[in-house]
Amino acid sequence: MVLFSGDNLRCFRGERTVFANLSFCCPGGGALLLRGPNGTGKSTLLRLMAGLLKAENGTIAWDGADIADEPEDHNGRLHYVGHADAVKPVLTVTENISFWAALRPQQAQISDALAAFGIDYLADVPGRFLSAGQKRRVTLARIIASPARIWLLDEPTTALDAGAIVDLQREIARHRANGGMVIASTHAEIGLADAEILNLDAFQLTEQAA
C-alpha cells in the first residue's frame, strides 16, 4: 500500500510561522480533509504537498522517498487545483484541457472528462465566454482527463452549483475506488464523510512559543 505522508512539518510565510509540528498520512484510496479558520495555512499546506513551497523543517514523502528528491516524478503523480482556473480565454474548452493532458505521458480521455462535469456542450466554446462556475468545471475536468494518484484540491467547490458538486462527489468516489487519494480544503460537503480530518488550528504556535 502506497503512502503519502508528511512528518513534523513547519512552514514560515513572511516572518510568521504558519504551522509547526504538523504530520499527516494518507494511504491509497484515502482522503484527508483540511479544516481550520481562514489563515491557518490550508492553502499553504496544499502548496507544500504539491512541492511549490519548501518546508522550513520536516519532510513530505511518497512511499518513504522525499518528494524533493525527484520533483518531476512527484508532479507526474499529482493534480493540483488552486484558486486560479488557468483557463485561456482564446482557447476552446477542449484545447484548454487537451493542452494540460498532452504534458503528461498517459493517454487522455477528454470527451469523458467533459461529460463527467456536464460541459460536453461547451467543447468548442472559447474560454472567454465561460462563467466562473463553468471555468471551475473545466478545471475539474482537467484533472480527470489524465489520471494521477494524488488530487490536491484547494476549495474545489468555489462557484460550483449543486449539480456540479454532485458530479465532483461521484468523481472523487470513483478516484478513491481506483486507489487514488484526495486531499482537500473545503467548507462544503463533497462526499468525504469518511475522510480523516486534519484541523490546522491545532498546529498554530502560541505567541510566546514562537
Added chain:
Amino acid sequence: MSGFWTIVRRDLKLAQRQGMDSYMVVAFFVIAVVLFPFGVGPEANILARISSGVIWVAALLAAMLSLERLFQIDFEDGSLELMALQPVPLEVVVMAKITAHWLTTGLPLLVATPLLAVFMNLPYEGFWVLVLTLAIGTPSLSLIGAIGAALILGSRRGGVLLSLLILPLYIPVLIFGVSAVDGAISGLSVKAHLLIMAGLLVAALPLCPWAGAGAIRQALET
C-alpha cells in the same frame, strides 16, 4: 521533448489568436527607425553611417517591449503554477516559451530588417551581415530577456524594472552586432564578430532557461 513542442504550439496558437502582439512589435521597430531620418535630417551619408546602430538599437527595444508579457499572463491566471507542476522540467517549459517568443517577435523583426536597411541607406556590403547578426543576435535577446521577465513576476511597474535589469545585459550583443556590420562596410573580416555572437548565443542557451526557471520558482513561492 514532446512537452517542449506542446508548449511551443500552444504559445504560437495563443499569439495567433490574440493577434496584435507581434504586429505591434514590428510596427514599433519600423516607426522607431523611421523617426531617425526626421530627427537627424535626410542626408544619405549620415543615415548610412548610423543605419546599423539605429536598426540594432530599435530591434533591441522592440524585443524588450514584448518581454514583459512572456510569463506575466500565465503567472496571473495560474497557468505558470500548473506548468511548474507537470512532469516536464520547468527549464524545458521556459525554453519552450522563449522559443515561441522568438518565433513571434525575433523572426518578424528579421523579416522587416532588409526593408529598413534600404530605407536607412545602409551600404550594400553591410546588408546581409546585418541580417545575419540579427539572426544570431535576436535569439540571444529573447534568452537573456527571459531572465528579466521571470524576475519581475509579481512586482508592480514590471516593465520599467525589466528594462533596467535587461538593457545593460544586451550591451555585448549590441556591440558585436553593430561592429560586425561596420566591419563589413569597411571591407574587414567579420568572422571574429560573428563567432563571438554565436558564442554568446551558445552560452545563453543552457544558462538562461536555467536562471529563468529558478526565478519563476522564487516567484511561485510567494
